[in-house]
Amino acid sequence: MKHAKIYLLLLGFSLFTGATFNLAKYTIAYIPASFAAACRFGLAAAIMLVILGFREGIKPLQIKGNFMSYSVLGVVGVFGFNALFFIGLKFTSPLNGALIMATNPLVTAILARIILKETIHFQQAAGMGIALAGVIFVLTQGSIKMMTSLSFSAGDFIILGGNICWAFYGVYGRRFVKSSTPLATAAYSMLIGAVCLIAVSLASSESIHFPSIPIGVWIAVACMSIFTTVLGYLWWNKGMKEIGAAKTSLFFNIVPVVTMLISFFTGTHITLAELLGACLVIIGVASASGILQRKEKRSGKTSLQS
Numbered sequence: 001m002k003h004a005k006i007y008l009l010l011l012g013f014s015l016f017t018g019a020t021f022n023l024a025k026y027t028i029a030y031i032p033a034s035f036a037a038a039c040r041f042g043l044a045a046a047i048m049l050v051i052l053g054f055r056e057g058i059k060p061l062q063i064k065g066n067f068m069s070y071s072v073l074g075v076v077g078v079f080g081f082n083a084l085f086f087i088g089l090k091f092t093s094p095l096n097g098a099l100i101m102a103t104n105p106l107v108t109a110i111l112a113r114i115i116l117k118e119t120i121h122f123q124q125a126a127g128m129g130i131a132l133a134g135v136i137f138v139l140t141q142g143s144i145k146m147m148t149s150l151s152f153s154a155g156d157f158i159i160l161g162g163n164i165c166w167a168f169y170g171v172y173g174r175r176f177v178k179s180s181t182p183l184a185t186a187a188y189s190m191l192i193g194a195v196c197l198i199a200v201s202l203a204s205s206e207s208i209h210f211p212s213i214p215i216g217v218w219i220a221v222a223c224m225s226i227f228t229t230v231l232g233y234l235w236w237n238k239g240m241k242e243i244g245a246a247k248t249s250l251f252f253n254i255v256p257v258v259t260m261l262i263s264f265f266t267g268t269h270i271t272l273a274e275l276l277g278a279c280l281v282i283i284g285v286a287s288a289s290g291i292l293q294r295k296e297k298r299s300g301k302t303s304l305q306s
Helices: 003-028 033-055 060-091 096-099 106-118 122-140 144-148 156-177 184-204 215-245 245-265 272-289 291-305
Strands: none
Touching: 003 060, 003 096, 003 106, 003 215, 003 245, 033 184, 060 156, 060 184, 096 156, 096 291, 106 122, 106 156, 106 245, 122 245, 122 272, 144 215, 156 184, 156 215, 156 245, 184 215, 245 272
């Protein structure tokens, strides 16, 4: 397959992001959300700049030509998304948060249509619908009663704001960043976002008692920095560049399934409804990304040759 490597990288993004929901919820139980976000992206930005320096070098003309775009991506896609993500998780349940973030492919597709003039094909729309139905099925355990009883709080709307910021990050970068690699875009936007997060954290009046913070919190922050942030942003930007916003954003639908699997391995019972929902998500993502269609074409070609 032409884009097999990209799909594998985006699957890795989904795996790391699925774990981040659990890690972030654990982290903010011990340290303020603003401080957690600042630590995560301060470390990630430093790592990204080192990688950029070794692999591509720092190019002043590239920075000058895209400074405004990097700034917008950093403020909205890094600072905005993560500030709202961490704050929202303090006031809402993982169930509602995951459900809201699962609408990211729809939000991204709408923004891509408006900003990039991308066409939403029937197969993509159908796949999005199947994947979203699978997510809802997983989160509600197939219960119509549970589906109708979902309530939304201020935290849910904060998460929704972060969802829009993340969708905007991917779409805006494809439209307005010129002559920049995915690595450079991620590194510079992350640096700007990290500066904003650190500034907010320093201005915060919330006290931090460092001796009482478990070592596990620092490990969680390091994991979110290295795996979700550094590798995740690189792979996400590469996906946006190679296969487009609509197909890339579909992999956000896998995130709740990953969270479900993590819960299983930590001792939570997995129901039949959750397994069926996970299958719907996988089928929806495969269909909308064109994987199933390519397999059908290939099998058809093979049968003709035989």
